[in-house]
Amino acid sequence: MFTSSMFTGTFSILVLWLIVDIFWILSRPKDIVMRRICAWINIVAIIGGFSVFYGVTHLGSANIVPWFICLNWINVIAAGFQFYFGYRRQTN
16 A cells, blocks of 8 residues: 555654654744644644554655654654643643
């Protein structure tokens, strides 16, 4: 169903998304709405990343396999932080 070029293409998209996500986290640290939006986009990226990782053969791109799985887990951690800081109750 998935091809090896889809594997490298998805890797490129996930790297680009992680760069944009980190930029938004660092440039707008108090923007709760953007943090929530980025957390939900991370969930989509995580589902897509893991489904592509486990659904394709890695023959032509075996050198990025460890980076791909590492990138997926970095997105999991980032989404966890974004959900925590985006939906936690503020006590003043």
